[in-house]
Amino acid sequence: MxxxxxxxxxxxxxxxxxxxxxxxxxxxxxxxxxxxxxxxxxxxxxxxxxxxxxxxxxxxxxxxxxxxxxxxxxxKTTAEKETVESPPDVDDTHGDWEAEPRHGEVGDYSSGGSRNSQGDEDDGFEPQNASAPSLTEHLSWQLNLSQFTPRDHAIATAIIHALDEDGYLHEGIDAVAAALPTDFHADPAEIEAVRKRLQHFDPTGVASLDLRDCLSMQLRQFAPDTAFRDVALRIVEFELELVARNDSGKLARKLRCEEADVAGALGLIRSLDPRPGAALDATPVEYVAPDAYARRENGRWLVSLNPDCQxxxxxxxxxxxxxxxxxxxxxxxxxxxxxxxxxxLKSLQSRAETLQKVAEVIVRRQSAFLDYGPEAMHPLVLREVAEEVGMHESTISRVTTRKYLHTPRGTFELKHFFSSGVATEDGGSASATAIQAMLRKLIAGEDPRKPLSDQALAEDLHRRGIQVARRTVAKYREGMRIPSSSDRVRAG
Structure with missing residues (x-):
């Protein structure tokens, strides 16, 4: 060539x-x-x-x-703005002491501080940024203090890391075996033996396979002579599905015991923790300062940026x-x-101006939500805001992520105001957020002895002119962490 x-x-x-x-x-x-x-x-x-x-x-x-x-x-105002070109849009407390401890009692601060074992002064306060241990850390700490062989220790570590946030081993024994090294060769019986030892760790019932397993383990921690313990164990092991219905009469007939004993056993069961790992959720509480404020003046909603955040x-x-x-x-x-x-400096000014424009469009589009609440939320997508402010959707996505708007109804991330729409009989649409608010209101007002099924909820929405399928109702309900109608059955 x-x-x-x-x-x-x-x-x-x-x-x-x-x-x-x-x-x-x-x-x-x-x-x-x-x-x-x-x-x-x-x-x-x-x-x-x-x-x-x-x-x-x-x-x-x-x-x-x-x-x-x-x-x-x-x-800035028009008169204050410099004639500069902004970066182009691209696709892509204080508290009072209520009481002071007496001298000599624990917590006495009268000396103005204490000294630790090294002789350094200590102000007596716990560090405010100290985070609570996670479930994994809490269980691993107990594991290291327990007498496990190196082999059992490795199995226990794999089990602990396989637990979900509620402390359950929903993935099962096979998932633990798969997480171990290929040359480990642990049989299911060996893993199960280690799992049962972990169930006695604090909190009792962690590493359980399901709810029945979890509650049974907690009941077995009670002394054998605990009132109603034996009846409660029989209910959990054989008739757990009847507990939600609170039908003590049917339980008494099935278990062939007195209804009073069943009632006492149900009370004991309800004192147990069905989510033992949830108490050790180490997710820190996040405090946010609003980037903008929405306030109503003379019948109009106005938006202003938070000067302390600029x-x-x-x-x-x-x-x-x-x-x-x-x-x-x-x-x-x-x-x-x-x-x-x-x-x-120009980029910062452009950032603030973009945030102001987007917040103003959102407040204008969702003024009904600010006036009447979640049920009045309108459907809104990124494209609509992008077209109104003359920017690309990717820019709107960036400016609405982790930016917060303070309103009389609370402080919300700007993304909260976006939701898809569902068709209505009059040719309009209702936002998913509004439908979820309606469902929450319907469920809150239902007869506790006859909860509304997903189909009944869908039919109720149909009568309000909102065309939504039963499976969509189920999806919204599950997204709001609301149990099904069979799980919501309770005494009136």
């Missing part, structure tokens, strides 16, 4: 570092944004937060930098003044830092 030249023409989108930064800032939550800006400011001396600013030097600044001042990331980042005037006197490589480097700082 002879060498030759070929010309090829194609188009591709290239994201500049500045544009990549603008996109990244847009999708960050408030806490992440603060951390990101702190990191950027540490590497750029031309940037500083307003609270870190020092009084400017008396020397007169160069005319090029005279107009640079702290730029609030919140949107980073007040600006240019360091001292270093700006030095640029005019710098020479050579120093001047080139500092001018590059200044250019990056200015782009960052």
């Amino acid at each position: 002879k060498p030759g030249l070929q010309f090829r023409l194609n188009q591709q989108l290239t994201l500049t570092p500045q544009l990549q930064q603008a996109i990244r800032l847009l999708q960050l939550s408030q806490l992440e944004l603060e951390a990101e800006l702190r990191q950027i400011a540490e590497g750029n001396p031309l940037l500083e937060f307003e609270e870190d600013a020092e009084p400017a030097e008396a020397a007169e600044a160069d005319e090029e930098f005279e107009s640079d001042r702290f730029i609030d990331a919140a949107p 980073p007040r980042l600006g240019l360091n005037q001292h270093y700006c003044n030095l640029i005019a006197r710098a020479r050579g490589e120093d001047a080139t480097w500092m001018k590059g830092q200044l250019q990056e700082a200015r782009w960052l």
Whole structure:
């Protein structure tokens, strides 16, 4: 083959570092944004937060930098806005002590602090950021303090890591065997023996295969002479499905015992924990500050950004003044830092303006929800908001993720206001959120002795003009963690 030249023409989108930064800032939550800006400011001396600013030097600044001042990331009025091009849209407490302990009692703080075993002063307070151990950590701690052989220890560790958040081994023995090394060769009987030992760990009943197994283990922890224990064991092992119906008469006939004994046994069963692992859910409570507020004034809903959540980042005037006197490589480097700082400030301003626009559209579209509650929520998808603000759906997705709006009805993530629609008889549509609210209201008002089935709930919605199938009702009900009608049967 002879060498030759070929010309090829194609188009591709290239994201500049500045544009990549603008996109990244847009999708960050408030806490992440603060951390990101702190990191950027540490590497750029031309940037500083307003609270870190020092009084400017008396020397007169160069005319090029005279107009640079702290730029609030919140949107400005038309008169205040600088004529700059925004980054383009791209597809892609305080509390009072109520009582003080007497001197000498546990918790005495009269000495102004205590000393630990090393002699260091201790203020007497527990660290506020200490997290509770997870179920896996809690069980592993007990395992390490128990007398297990190395082989049984390995099996127990595999079982512990296979438990769900409620403490059940729903995947079964086979899943544990599959998780062990291929050369381990543990038979099901060996794994089952270790599992039964784990069931005695705290909380009692973890590593159970199902509800019957869990409740039986907890009942066997009671002393043999505990009142109603034997009857409760028989009910759990043979007639557990009748417990939800609370039919003590039928249970008494089946078990051939007194109805009073059955009633006592049911009370004992209800004192047990059907989800032993849930108490050790280590998911930390997340506190969020709203990015925007929605308030009603003169019959209209208005939106304003939270000023406390808008980073007040600006240019360091001292270093700006030095640029005019710098020479050579120093001047080139500092001018590059200044250019990056200015782009960052414009990106922050654009981020705040985009958030303001999107929040305003959401509040306008969902004003019925703000006025009347969840049942009045309208269907809304990303495309509708994108078309109204003139941006791409991917941009709307970024700006509504982990951004929160405070309303008189509570604080919600902006994504909460989006939901698909279900057709109604009048040709309109109802949002999935509104239908779920209706279902919750219908179930709350049902006769507790005759709960509404999914079919009955669907028919009730049909009478309200909402065409929804029974399986859709079941999906919404399960999504709201509401038991089926057979599980909701209870005494009136």
